[in-house]
Amino acid sequence: MSQRFSKDDVAAHKKPDDLWIIVDEDVYDLTKFQEEHPGGKKILQRVGGKDASKQFWKYHNESILKKYREQLQVGSLDTKAAPPTPPATPPPEEKQAQVVPKAEPGTVSAAPNFQATKEEAEALDQYGDLVPYADPSWYQSYHSPYFNQSHADLRNEVRAWVESDIMPNVTEWDEGRKVPDSIYKAMGERGYLAGLMGMHYPTHLTQNRVKSVPPEKWDLFHEMLLTDEISRAGSGGLVWNLIGGFGIGAPPLVKHGKKALVERLMPGILNGDKRICLAITEPDAGSDVANLTCEAKLSEDGKHYIVNGEKKWITNGIWSDYFTTAVRTGGEGMNGVSVLLIERDFGGVSTRKMNCQGVWSSGTTYVTFEDVKVPVENLIGKENQGFKVIMTNFNHERIGIIIQCLRFSRVCYEESMKYAHKRRTFGKKLIDHPVIRLKLAHMARQIEASYNWLENMIYQCEKMGEMEAMLKLGGAIAGLKAQATVTFEFCAREASQIFGGLSYSRGGQGAKVERLYRDVRAYAIPGGSEEIMLDLSIRQALRVHKALGMKL
Numbered sequence: 001m002s003q004r005f006s007k008d009d010v011a012a013h014k015k016p017d018d019l020w021i022i023v024d025e026d027v028y029d030l031t032k033f034q035e036e037h038p039g040g041k042k043i044l045q046r047v048g049g050k051d052a053s054k055q056f057w058k059y060h061n062e063s064i065l066k067k068y069r070e071q072l073q074v075g076s077l078d079t080k081a082a083p084p085t086p087p088a089t090p091p092p093e094e095k096q097a098q099v100v101p102k103a104e105p106g107t108v109s110a111a112p113n114f115q116a117t118k119e120e121a122e123a124l125d126q127y128g129d130l131v132p133y134a135d136p137s138w139y140q141s142y143h144s145p146y147f148n149q150s151h152a153d154l155r156n157e158v159r160a161w162v163e164s165d166i167m168p169n170v171t172e173w174d175e176g177r178k179v180p181d182s183i184y185k186a187m188g189e190r191g192y193l194a195g196l197m198g199m200h201y202p203t204h205l206t207q208n209r210v211k212s213v214p215p216e217k218w219d220l221f222h223e224m225l226l227t228d229e230i231s232r233a234g235s236g237g238l239v240w241n242l243i244g245g246f247g248i249g250a251p252p253l254v255k256h257g258k259k260a261l262v263e264r265l266m267p268g269i270l271n272g273d274k275r276i277c278l279a280i281t282e283p284d285a286g287s288d289v290a291n292l293t294c295e296a297k298l299s300e301d302g303k304h305y306i307v308n309g310e311k312k313w314i315t316n317g318i319w320s321d322y323f324t325t326a327v328r329t330g331g332e333g334m335n336g337v338s339v340l341l342i343e344r345d346f347g348g349v350s351t352r353k354m355n356c357q358g359v360w361s362s363g364t365t366y367v368t369f370e371d372v373k374v375p376v377e378n379l380i381g382k383e384n385q386g387f388k389v390i391m392t393n394f395n396h397e398r399i400g401i402i403i404q405c406l407r408f409s410r411v412c413y414e415e416s417m418k419y420a421h422k423r424r425t426f427g428k429k430l431i432d433h434p435v436i437r438l439k440l441a442h443m444a445r446q447i448e449a450s451y452n453w454l455e456n457m458i459y460q461c462e463k464m465g466e467m468e469a470m471l472k473l474g475g476a477i478a479g480l481k482a483q484a485t486v487t488f489e490f491c492a493r494e495a496s497q498i499f500g501g502l503s504y505s506r507g508g509q510g511a512k513v514e515r516l517y518r519d520v521r522a523y524a525i526p527g528g529s530e531e532i533m534l535d536l537s538i539r540q541a542l543r544v545h546k547a548l549g550m551k552l
């Protein structure tokens, strides 16, 4: 914004029919906007022509300025310094100077010696708002064995996109129960969808590439942080809209589908033109997958399966072109289950949007299949061996849930920490009340412990083959899923207590916390409920360790 004004210039615009204000040395024309201002027009008129920064920050958070700046800003004060142009690559000494923390009085340990061993891997540059525990520690110049510059580059790329195109609109999209198709399309074009399948970057299926990471360098930590950064928007509905159906529906097709089917369908899916979802859960079969009843009967000529049945709580179903569907092709139990790729165009597929407690923009759907004729070429894996396909998919699904839950927990924590520095009660800021610091501490300790376990799981997945990971990590990942959802529930609750009434009403400063509080159950129940996960974590670990030679 190039135009410059003096304080006196702004003071001349103080009337209701010509109303300017200053916020952080930027000048906004609110003449038209005052009529639609949710906080009322009188409150704006009282600060007409004046610096209203203090009042503004009392009632709003950053996303409001991001959303309205383009529409309302007319310039800046002539006293405002021009933003410094950073040097392209700061010299190493300067980089180091940035990270040296100042010890507070009373700090017991000596300041860390940053001159230490040159051989040691250098920590990455610090990044973000540096609120302790609000980002993973490797963002804040702490050492990590897992992340390198390519991860940092991807983080910068995704965060910039989320902050400019997503964050300011999330509340509106959630309330409208829909994310614009253009955002999903961008997920394809930016090469993100192709990187979210828990496998090597599939260059043979798409021309799209992630700008900051070459395909040969893509690993599970890139995938992890892509999901993590999108989750920063603080909406389960948004994340599930963008990767919910795709992230669990596409991998079985790519990994176990016939080559011709994969090559026909995947390019359109990875481009963001076509959508896919996973249809397993039924009105009467959730975590006990082996009991599903949706049936697929082979036609007499052996060329088609005829599918009849219902699926419930199917994420993205309402918008999906393809349904990776668990069906019963054989007798009772897990050995009679197969997986079919059902295409909406086959006919006989009806979808109805469901009204749920949370994840509003994710499109939770009730699906009905009536005499759907599915060519046998659309069988994924082998007939009656679909249970294996479903089981190998679970680790990937649960890891996605864990990443999201832990970032949502951080969002609850970060929002609380920032609000606690702003809101005053009983004569002091919330952060100066020990009871509030206790809440923040309990949030942070759970987030950090869970996140460190997650990093370890990702590393193990990166090193193991899929089958080994399914057997050896299935229990731990189930346990971590329960740990992550309990942490999320705890953080959402505590954040809500800190925000008080602001997180009870929708929108405004408490919007993220209120929304995430509603989204909690969508994580604690699907993908294996907490109870089943905890039980599995012990049963599976015992089974594996018995085979490894456990001695009791």
Ligand code: HEM
Pocket (backbone or CB within 6 Å): 021, 023, 028, 030, 037, 038, 039, 040, 043, 044, 047, 052, 055, 056, 059, 060, 061, 064, 065, 068, 072, 507, 508, 509
């Ligand atoms: C650039 C100028 C401004 C814009 C774009 C703006 C926008 C908004 C929006 C979108 C809301 C709805 C709540 C939310 O989403 O956070 C809101 C609420 C509100 N605004 Fe503003 N506002 C501006 C300036 C101001 C100023 C200067 C004041 C005070 C002098 C003010 C006082 C309020 C109040 C009291 C609420 C209601 C808060 C609540 O519900 O808790 N606004 N504003």
